[in-house]
Amino acid sequence: xxxxxxxxxxxxxxxxxxxxxxxxxxxxxxxxxxxxxxxxxxxxxxxxxxxxxxxxxxxxxxxxxxxxxxxxxxxxxxxxxxxxxxxxxxxxxxxxxxxxxxxxxxxxxxxxxxxxxxxxxxxxxxxxxxxxxxxxxxxxxxxxxxx
Amino acid sequence: xxxxxxxxxxxxxxxxxxxxxxxxxxxxxxxxxxxxxxxxxxxxxxxxxxxxxxxxxxxxxxxxxxxxxxxxxxxxxxxxxxxxxxxxxxxxxxxxxxxxxxxxxxxxxxxxxxxxxxxxxxxxxxxxxxxxxxxxxxxxxxxxxxx
Numbered sequence: 681x682x683x684x685x686x687x688x689x690x691x692x693x694x695x696x697x698x699x700x701x702x703x704x705x706x707x708x709x710x711x712x713x714x715x716x717x718x719x720x721x722x723x724x725x726x727x728x729x730x731x732x733x734x735x736x737x738x739x740x741x742x743x744x745x746x747x748x749x750x751x752x753x754x755x756x757x758x759x760x761x762x763x764x765x766x767x768x769x770x771x772x773x774x775x776x777x778x779x780x781x782x783x784x785x786x787x788x789x790x791x792x793x794x795x796x797x798x799x800x801x802x803x804x805x806x807x808x809x810x811x812x813x814x815x816x817x818x819x820x821x822x823x824x825x826x827x
Numbered sequence: 828x829x830x831x832x833x834x835x836x837x838x839x840x841x842x843x844x845x846x847x848x849x850x851x852x853x854x855x856x857x858x859x860x861x862x863x864x865x866x867x868x869x870x871x872x873x874x875x876x877x878x879x880x881x882x883x884x885x886x887x888x889x890x891x892x893x894x895x896x897x898x899x900x901x902x903x904x905x906x907x908x909x910x911x912x913x914x915x916x917x918x919x920x921x922x923x924x925x926x927x928x929x930x931x932x933x934x935x936x937x938x939x940x941x942x943x944x945x946x947x948x949x950x951x952x953x954x955x956x957x958x959x960x961x962x963x964x965x966x967x968x969x970x971x972x973x974x
Binding site: 681682683684685686687720723726729734736738740766767768769771796798799801816818819 | 828829830831832833834867870873876881883885887913914915916918943945946948963965966
């Protein structure tokens with residue numbers, strides 16, 4: 681189909697998965713840097729105008745997958761497309777704090793240090809304004825709140 | 828890094844790129860179907876609870892890329908990460924209308940018919956509640972409105 685190649689790598693305070701906040705109500709306020717490789721720096725033109733970015737990245741330190749599993753946010757099993765997945769792709773929305781050449785300083789990283797990045801996209805507004813249903817995640821939050 | 832493999836394919840009304848609405852104010856209300864391959868259907872468990880999904884897909888009918896180019900939404904050049912990109916990945920938010928087995932009926936497709944899908948993720952709420960800056964896109968809209 682295509683051969684994925686990193687356009688850059690994440691500088692993050694997280695050295696192991698256990699240190700990444702997970703579960704219900706986890707806040708991702710950690711700051712980090714997306715270090716874009718020099719050959720792709722011209723692609724960053726005008727990126728500063730966007731306050732938020734989508735980052736598509738690779739879970740490069742996992743192997744294999746289960747189709748049904750218990751995600752960290754709930755104690756019940758759910759389908760993999762609600763948790764893990766055949767292609768080890770991660771998607772994170774970060775706030776762009778500033779750019780220094782090929783370095784994008786961002787807030788909201790939830791990736792391990794050294795994570796390869798495949799793509800960044802400006803956050804536009806293709807996002808629904810109407811209320812969003814969040815399936816089992818909302819139910820799990822309600823159960824937790826009721827305890 | 829990893830070898831991408833399709834988890835399914837898009838059924839879309841769009842047979843060629845010219846028929847896909849693009850440019851400022853383009854509305855993506857087209858309905859389509861994400862046909863998940865049978866081996867991955869168990870991964871759909873509980874997906875019905877979510878009203879919106881992120882779809883990560885492959886631009887499988889383009890070759891090569893430019894680092895700076897004029898996107899369809901503006902007449903000025905911008906960096907590739909605001910337009911096209913080294914890894915031919917697309918990201919679309921769709922509304923999940925209903926599921927019929929391995930078929931996810933959705934609204935908001937902007938992919939060609941037959942487009943391979945790599946991943947679907949429930950739309951959670953990692954999205955900023957505060958106003959979002961949209962860089963040159965907002966500027967281009969303002970210029971268009973002033974004409």
